[in-house]
Amino acid sequence: MWTWFYRLASPPHVYRTAAALTPWFFAVAAVTIGYGLIDGLAFAPPDYQQGDAFRIIYVHAPSAWLSLFAYTTMAFAGAVALIWRIKVGYAVAAAAAPIGASFTLVALVTGSLWGRPMWGTYWAWDPRLTSELILLFLYFGVISLRQAFEDPARGDRAAALLGIVGVINVPIVHFSVYWWNSLHQGGTVMRLGKPEMATSMLWPLLAMLFGFMCFFGAVLCMRLRGEVLNRERQSTWVREAVKP
Amino acid sequence: MQEATDPIDAPRASSLDLSADKIHVWRGDRHVLRGAGFAVKAGELLHVAGPNGTGKTTLLRVVCGLLRPEQGAVSWCGRPIDAIRAEYQAAMAYASHEAALKSDLSALENLRYSVGLKRRVGDHELRDTLGRTGVAACADLPARVLSAGQRRRVAMARVLAMRAPLWLLDEPFTNLDSKGTALMCRMLEAHLDGGGLALVVAHHALALARPIRRLELGE
Amino acid sequence: MGGYARFVWPSIGLALGVLIWNVWAARRHHAQALVRARRALAMARSEES
Amino acid sequence: MSIGAFPAMRLILRRELRLYFRRPDQLLQPLVFFLIVTTLFPLALSPRLSLLRDMAPGVLWVAALLSSLLSLETLFKADAEDGTLEQLALSGQSLGVIVIAKTLAHWLVSGVALVAMSPLVATALAIPTDAFPVMFASLALGTLTLSWLGAIGAGLTVGLRRGSVLLSLIVLPLAMPLLIFGASATDRAIGGESPAGALYFLGALCVFTTSLAPVAAAAALRITLE
Numbered sequence: 034m035w036t037w038f039y040r041l042a043s044p045p046h047v048y049r050t051a052a053a054l055t056p057w058f059f060a061v062a063a064v065t066i067g068y069g070l071i072d073g074l075a076f077a078p079p080d081y082q083q084g085d086a087f088r089i090i091y092v093h094a095p096s097a098w099l100s101l102f103a104y105t106t107m108a109f110a111g112a113v114a115l116i117w118r119i120k121v122g123y124a125v126a127a128a129a130a131p132i133g134a135s136f137t138l139v140a141l142v143t144g145s146l147w148g149r150p151m152w153g154t155y156w157a158w159d160p161r162l163t164s165e166l167i168l169l170f171l172y173f174g175v176i177s178l179r180q181a182f183e184d185p186a187r188g189d190r191a192a193a194l195l196g197i198v199g200v201i202n203v204p205i206v207h208f209s210v211y212w213w214n215s216l217h218q219g220g221t222v223m224r225l226g227k228p229e230m231a232t233s234m235l236w237p238l239l240a241m242l243f244g245f246m247c248f249f250g251a252v253l254c255m256r257l258r259g260e261v262l263n264r265e266r267q268s269t270w271v272r273e274a275v276k277p
Numbered sequence: 278m279q280e281a282t283d284p285i286d287a288p289r290a291s292s293l294d295l296s297a298d299k300i301h302v303w304r305g306d307r308h309v310l311r312g313a314g315f316a317v318k319a320g321e322l323l324h325v326a327g328p329n330g331t332g333k334t335t336l337l338r339v340v341c342g343l344l345r346p347e348q349g350a351v352s353w354c355g356r357p358i359d360a361i362r363a364e365y366q367a368a369m370a371y372a373s374h375e376a377a378l379k380s381d382l383s384a385l386e387n388l389r390y391s392v393g394l395k396r397r398v399g400d401h402e403l404r405d406t407l408g409r410t411g412v413a414a415c416a417d418l419p420a421r422v423l424s425a426g427q428r429r430r431v432a433m434a435r436v437l438a439m440r441a442p443l444w445l446l447d448e449p450f451t452n453l454d455s456k457g458t459a460l461m462c463r464m465l466e467a468h469l470d471g472g473g474l475a476l477v478v479a480h481h482a483l484a485l486a487r488p489i490r491r492l493e494l495g496e
Numbered sequence: 497m498g499g500y501a502r503f504v505w506p507s508i509g510l511a512l513g514v515l516i517w518n519v520w521a522a523r524r525h526h527a528q529a530l531v532r533a534r535r536a537l538a539m540a541r542s543e544e545s
Numbered sequence: 546m547s548i549g550a551f552p553a554m555r556l557i558l559r560r561e562l563r564l565y566f567r568r569p570d571q572l573l574q575p576l577v578f579f580l581i582v583t584t585l586f587p588l589a590l591s592p593r594l595s596l597l598r599d600m601a602p603g604v605l606w607v608a609a610l611l612s613s614l615l616s617l618e619t620l621f622k623a624d625a626e627d628g629t630l631e632q633l634a635l636s637g638q639s640l641g642v643i644v645i646a647k648t649l650a651h652w653l654v655s656g657v658a659l660v661a662m663s664p665l666v667a668t669a670l671a672i673p674t675d676a677f678p679v680m681f682a683s684l685a686l687g688t689l690t691l692s693w694l695g696a697i698g699a700g701l702t703v704g705l706r707r708g709s710v711l712l713s714l715i716v717l718p719l720a721m722p723l724l725i726f727g728a729s730a731t732d733r734a735i736g737g738e739s740p741a742g743a744l745y746f747l748g749a750l751c752v753f754t755t756s757l758a759p760v761a762a763a764a765a766l767r768i769t770l771e
Contacts, residue, residue, distance in 0.1 A: 066515075074508070079498060084498040085497040085500045085501075086498075086500040086504065088497070089507045091508075092508055092510075092511035093507065096511060096514075131521070132518055138514070142507075142510055143507040146503045146506060147503065147507070170714070174711075174714050177714060178702075178715060181707070181708075181711055182704075183305070187704075187769065191769065194764055194765055194768065195697075195701060195715060198697055198719065198761055199719070201757070202719050205722050205750070208722075209722035209725045209726065210721075210722075210725070212725070212726075248515060248518075252518045252522045255523065255525070256522045256525055258529070259522070259529035260525075260529070262530060266306065267308070267540075272540070275530055276537070277534060338771075343635070343771065344771045345771065363637050363638075366635050366636065371631070371635050373632075375627065375628045377627060377628030377631065378629070379624075379629055381564055381568060382560075390556060390559075391629070391632050391633075393548070393556050394556060394557070394633070394637065395636055
């Protein structure tokens with residue numbers, strides 16, 4: 034019953050599918066990000082409290098969202114690989130980690146740039162930023178653990194396990210950081226982002242979110258191809274595929 | 278020296294058998310084991326031989342279940358060892374190429390805390406077993422002060438005391454003098470006579486008074 | 497940008513920069529993997545002959 | 546004929562404790578480290594008692610985390626290096642049983658010693674004696690939780706040559722909630738507020754890790770033992 038699934042997840046199939054999907058993801062990402070940026074930066078009205086500074090949200094929020102999404106993808110792919118022994122899962126996890134880490138960094142820096150005009154300081158131990166920082170540390174842990182093993186197969190499995198442990202930990206960190214912040218700051222810090230938004234501001238944001246997801250899909254596919262090649266170097270299909 | 282065979286704690290039968298089929302192991306880009314396989318029955322010894330780096334130890338680690346092969350499976354009495362982990366481990370005594378002793382514990386304590394996890398065993402019996410491998414005098418010394426040969430004999434005593442029908446030994450003759458080598462051979466003979474099985478990794482020939490099956494790796 | 501240009505533009509710039517870096521790094525990653533696979537193939541061939 | 550899980554756990558616990566007490570230096574070094582780190586803070590900041598009292602819970606907890614982490618590195622490494630970990634893994638007992646016994650032994654030695662040492666440090670940091678019971682409770686719960694988290698990290702890094710830095714890199718982010726609740730429980734006790742909330746959370750974290758970490762650490766060992 035599972036055979037179709039294993040065939041779907043077979044390395045050569047994944048390698049070809051990823052190649053076929055990449056341009057589509059890129060095309061959609063280019064259109065939506067392009068629209069989101071132009072509409073968000075030029076046409077959306079300034080926020081009545083934050084003025085034009087709120088426009089940072091158009092890159093901050095999608096990056097923050099993507100940082101969590103990539104981590105979840107990584108942990109999920111690792112879990113699939115560990116439990117059902119589907120090796121492509123390790124390749125997906127390995128491909129997702131550096132992308133996720135880079136967007137975590139963007140979320141942190143843009144959050145801090147946004148914080149400067151809002152709080153008067155680049156870093157105010159805002160709970161969201163703090164848990165984002167801890168997420169970055171988790172990414173570093175997973176990436177360095179994978180690289181520390183000489184045998185890539187063991188590195189893959191160890192990193193997958195750490196990813197799963199981390200994904201359980203993320204909500205705990207998030208919750209405890211909020212609890213800690215409310216204890217110390219009494220809610221005086223203005224939180225980044227707001228629940229209610231005018232639709233003219235919302236559309237470009239949604240477009241950016243969607244565009245970043247598609248971009249993630251595209252880059253993941255590209256990296257995935259490299260990871261699959263590295264893992265399957267000795268197999269006949271790779272030899273056929275790379276024949277000069 | 279007394280050489281009575283130990284009773285083996287297992288369904289005493291000639292039905293015991295261990296087999297491995299088409300074992301493939303990769304280490305990174307290195308294809309260490311390429312389809313190794315064997316079958317051993319009760320009373321038989323398999324000598325795993327081959328030059329360095331041909332995967333002898335790797336095969337032994339696969340057989341004892343520490344290393345999961347990429348392809349192929351190891352079966353104990355017809356069932357894959359992954360499915361009967363606890364039962365298989367209870368029936369097996371493994372001696373790695375190092376003596377695997379805690380240097381801060383005495384020889385006796387070392388045995389107590391490793392054999393004791395497999396079966397209920399008293400210190401008296403363990404001292405006896407240490408005597409049979411010729412290291413009774415070392416029982417209360419910390420393993421730190423023992424010579425390499427003495428440590429090997431303590432490790433031999435541990436294998437004996439486990440009373441397991443299956444012995445998996447990695448280079449058991451290392452550091453042994455000629456007397457120790459002879460003792461080890463007699464122990465193996467007695468074990469096989471009692472219906473036991475043994476897998477021995479060694480890079481030189483075994484001097485046993487019986488036909489030995491050989492698995493040559495790296496050919 | 498209502499006086500906030502020095503915060504908004506670097507943010508956008510950084511985000512775009514990281515987007516481009518991701519594409520560049522992914523391409524390089526794949527290219528290196530291809531080179532390694534070819535090298536492995538060449539080694540295997542030279543062993544066979 | 547084979548040994549049940551509880552007798553096996555008792556046996557491994559005895560083995561571990563005996564090993565710890567044969568090597569008292571191994572036991573004392575993290576404690577001395579704990580003392581030294583806490584000494585650094587007043588020297589680096591200021592000996593003013595009011596300031597010290599404000600920072601005390603944080604200093605205490607950071608030092609406790611670091612010193613406990615220091616001893617966690619050898620949790621499985623020592624056994625892996627002399628080959629006895631393989632013997633344990635093949636003893637017919639599940640790896641979970643082995644992990645539980647070894648981790649509990651580590652906590653009994655390092656955690657309890659840390660708790661016993663804490664009044665000394667607390668006095669030096671001007672923590673009032675009224676806050677001691679809460680401090681003991683939070684440290685006991687926190688070090689146990691950290692031992693479980695550390696067991697996962699130690700299991701993942703056991704075969705690596707430069708595992709110690711990596712162990713901190715892996716475990717410290719996981720331990721941050723612990724630091725938050727532990728330090729704030731102590732802080733509230735000093736300020737005369739009710740520390741119940743933070744202690745409950747610490748307890749919940751402790752129960753949570755106690756139930757899940759052995760599984761994760763056993764899986765980690767299975768991966769790295771290969």
